[in-house]
Amino acid sequence: MAVAVAASASGSAGASADTSGAASGEGTEPPTALPEAAMVTGGGECLPPSETVIGREVWTEGALGLPEARGFADGAGVTVAVVGSGVDDTAAALDGAVEDAGQDCVGFGTFLAGIVAARPQDDSGTTGVAPAARVLAVGVTDDRGVADAQDLADGIGRAVDGGADVVLVGAPVPAAGGGTGVGAELRAAADADALVVAPATVPTDEAPVAALPGSAPGVLAVAATGPDGAPLANGPAVDADGEPVEVDLAAPGGAAMSVGPGGDGHFTSGGDAVAAAFVAGAAALLRSHEPGLSAAGAAERLTSTAYPAPGAAPSELLGAGTIDPVGALTAVPAPQEAGAATEPAAFSPDPPTPPTVGRTLAVAGGAALLILVSALGAAAVRYGRARGA
Secondary structure (H helix, E strand, O other), X not given: OOOOOOOEOOOOOXXXXXXXXXXXXXXXXXXXXXXXXOOXXXXXXXXXXXXXXXXXXXXXXXXXXXXXXXXXXOOOOOEEEEEEOOOOOOOHHHOOOEEOOOOOOOXXXXXXXXXXXXXXXXXXXXXXOOOOOEEEEEEOOOOOOOOOHHHHHHHHHHHHHOOOOEEEEOOOOEHHHOOHHHHHHHHHHXXXXXXXXXXXXXXXXXXXXXXXXXXXXXXXXXXXXXXXXOEOOOOOOEOOOOOEOOOOEEEEOOOEEEEOOOOOOEEEEOOHHHHXXXXXXXXXXXXXXXXOOOHHHHHHHHHHOOEOOOOOOOHHHHOOOEOOHHHHHHOOEOOOOOOOOOOOOOEOOOOOXXXXXXXXXXXXXXXXXXHHHHHHOOOOOXXXXXXXX
């Protein structure tokens, strides 16, 4: 099944790409709308570097409480494998962070790696969720971003063999193509105590469809939300049997910003794979904070501390809810009785607080604001757990 998401570059005529003063909040002319790092190209040419760098903090930082979360852990000691189109470490934010870096013609693998572990830069508003984590680049797609089930299975196996604690699936492989080999590699990942995080769906010419590996044992299947906290999908995708695609968790996946191949310029992108990158980063924070926490325990902690989206979106769209990294990092394990069998800990977080509408959305510079206003019609809403001053 063909996956049709073409790389593009869009913008407004005459807009300036100058971002001087952006980090300090000084006003600037809105830069050209950033090019999108797409999952699959139309073939022919590789994604060119972006020349736009945004200095202001991106909206996902505040929405997920990431500055606070990094006060507990930064991902040190954790390896996150990015299984996709490869990772280009030309950007300063990824310099020294990536093992087995190389060419990334599509740019999407690099984009996901930046979401997970981009190192902070003085002139950049983008920082990875777990900026001290090690990224293991596992290229499985061709130069157009296309992979099949066997490619994905091989990539998961290489990620586990490379010592990954978290395996992020960034290759768009529809579940309809089968995947018995994928199942075997997932069992190997579970045996190695590696948590697999994957998109719940992939886009096609007609509509989103179920993605491999799906919500299998040992896998967190992730769906995307927008800056208002609502699901990006209008309705649940269906699998080959006509049943709704199972979703475990949700995370930001609209108008997200990260680095790309060829330099320090920023890109925007979205979708379930982008949302999965935020969950993989949160898992890296959690396993860095608690080195003895198993993959199953980390998955349980992330789902048990998730919070519902505005409007109480159904579980078919958001699963347990949207990740709360701070909630996951600060949840207290329930006490175990002496002599009880060892099982993944049951956690008792505080009851989730519904996201607050009206909190200021920390948009990354004029470019992200331009994108959000034009694409979403609202740039002054941020979702997240309401916390006391």
